[in-house]
Amino acid sequence: METIYVKTIDPISQDLLRSAAQQGLKLNWERYESLQPQDGFLRVGLSCPYGCLQGPCRIDPFGRGPDRGLCGLERDGMVAAFLLRLSLHGALEAMNGLSGPDKGCEVSWPEPLNTMVDRALKNLGGNTLSLEEVYNSAFLLQRPMEPPERLILQALRLGVMTLGLLEQGHALGDALGNPQCKAGYGLLAGDDIVIGISGHPSRRFLKDVQEEASRKSSISVRLVSLGDLIPLNESLVPCACTSGEAELVVSSGRIALLLAGPGADPSLPELCRRLDVPLVKSQDVKKAEELLSLARESSSSRPRGTFNPDPALVQEARINRAAGGLEDLLKKNPAKKLALLGGADTPQQSFGWIPVEVASALLGEGVLVAGWGDAALWMLKGGLAAEEREYPARLLDDQQGPLIALKAMAVQGKLQNLQGICFTGLKACRDLAVALGLASLGCKVCIAVPLPLWGSENVRTLLADRIAAGGGILAHFDHPPNAQELLEWFLKR
Numbered sequence: 001m002e003t004i005y006v007k008t009i010d011p012i013s014q015d016l017l018r019s020a021a022q023q024g025l026k027l028n029w030e031r032y033e034s035l036q037p038q039d040g041f042l043r044v045g046l047s048c049p050y051g052c053l054q055g056p057c058r059i060d061p062f063g064r065g066p067d068r069g070l071c072g073l074e075r076d077g078m079v080a081a082f083l084l085r086l087s088l089h090g091a092l093e094a095m096n097g098l099s100g101p102d103k104g105c106e107v108s109w110p111e112p113l114n115t116m117v118d119r120a121l122k123n124l125g126g127n128t129l130s131l132e133e134v135y136n137s138a139f140l141l142q143r144p145m146e147p148p149e150r151l152i153l154q155a156l157r158l159g160v161m162t163l164g165l166l167e168q169g170h171a172l173g174d175a176l177g178n179p180q181c182k183a184g185y186g187l188l189a190g191d192d193i194v195i196g197i198s199g200h201p202s203r204r205f206l207k208d209v210q211e212e213a214s215r216k217s218s219i220s221v222r223l224v225s226l227g228d229l230i231p232l233n234e235s236l237v238p239c240a241c242t243s244g245e246a247e248l249v250v251s252s253g254r255i256a257l258l259l260a261g262p263g264a265d266p267s268l269p270e271l272c273r274r275l276d277v278p279l280v281k282s283q284d285v286k287k288a289e290e291l292l293s294l295a296r297e298s299s300s301s302r303p304r305g306t307f308n309p310d311p312a313l314v315q316e317a318r319i320n321r322a323a324g325g326l327e328d329l330l331k332k333n334p335a336k337k338l339a340l341l342g343g344a345d346t347p348q349q350s351f352g353w354i355p356v357e358v359a360s361a362l363l364g365e366g367v368l369v370a371g372w373g374d375a376a377l378w379m380l381k382g383g384l385a386a387e388e389r390e391y392p393a394r395l396l397d398d399q400q401g402p403l404i405a406l407k408a409m410a411v412q413g414k415l416q417n418l419q420g421i422c423f424t425g426l427k428a429c430r431d432l433a434v435a436l437g438l439a440s441l442g443c444k445v446c447i448a449v450p451l452p453l454w455g456s457e458n459v460r461t462l463l464a465d466r467i468a469a470g471g472g473i474l475a476h477f478d479h480p481p482n483a484q485e486l487l488e489w490f491l492k493r
């Protein structure tokens, strides 16, 4: 516990961590520590990713053991295929945001992004992008057939396509506008019954739950999100915490019931079982009354618990779900640079450290900042998005993230003002595909967690060269970089 500050920068989270330890609970940080060192072959991309049952073959990164797989595959081919495998998963995740006939469509971009995409595709083998790319990639990953250059090219094409799929998914979505988002532990203050939500239950069901919860009752019921931006009516469910802190909030004793929708944090069911907190899958419950009645029953059968944070610990700001708000900002500040920081919490870094430290320093340097994902919630919790600031950090929709800012800059003809895009943490493969796509479009991109590319210098060089030929940069590290390293990367001319 003496190293608690390397787990999270939030003092309330640190208190909750101590409390969890007293309860004998092992949360994400403890699991991370007990897993070290994680699979060294996978971490450097030298565990064969092909769909082949003659393996699994692994190549010794230090050159002392096997230097080829059973079929003769060498390290460059294995690492390049690993990158393609991850990109393919990323594209598939983005496809999941589409529905019906759109799954068969050619992928297209609105003006002015299509000009950037056309230029990028000239550097990536030409032709338009369609969902054929997915089938082609799966075919390339059956057995080793193509050289690393071809696999890297295909990974980058999938990255660009992933951006298009996210854009199409967004266009199909609702007209929620730019809703307000509240965040902070203060949302858990008081005696209301609290239902925590993880993942994305259907909006229809949530609306029913909200309506049912707002009916007159002796004790009111409050809904809080455990790290996801969840639309509810014209707004968002308030976020009690970032996604990395979800287990802490459940361990606090303030959650009477957990509602788990698609994409829910997989660590929560076991913790709920251990703490006897009812967990209901949104797909399994038909009526809002049933859910509310379970929450009331759970609340009345357990002691209130001692966690009662200051209700003032809530910050609020608008989430930009469309490019319009950022366009206004760029118009008013034509000479200012814009830095983008976003991504998920990762136990490789103290939660909140990179986003708060780097965003604060950039704002201090006169750079505009926008963020998405957990990084954006940390900026919000840290007061960096407060409207009374002269230049508050702007918060972006977590599905579209940096793409929103890129669209705004392209519309305003200000792409040259992009200071850089930093992924502070990666969770899903989609995040990696997005990073590859943005770098392929000519952006300066940095990833603050080590990628499984360190098993092949050739692959790293080929990837960097291909991206550079399109005017982009993809920086990454063989270690979790500290805030100063990332700040220097942003400010490097």
Ligand code: SF4
Residues within 6 Å of the ligand: 048, 049, 050, 052, 053, 054, 055, 056, 057, 068, 069, 070, 071, 072, 073, 143, 144
């Ligand atoms: S493709 Fe080659 S290296 Fe990979 S598992 Fe099969 S035999 Fe091994």
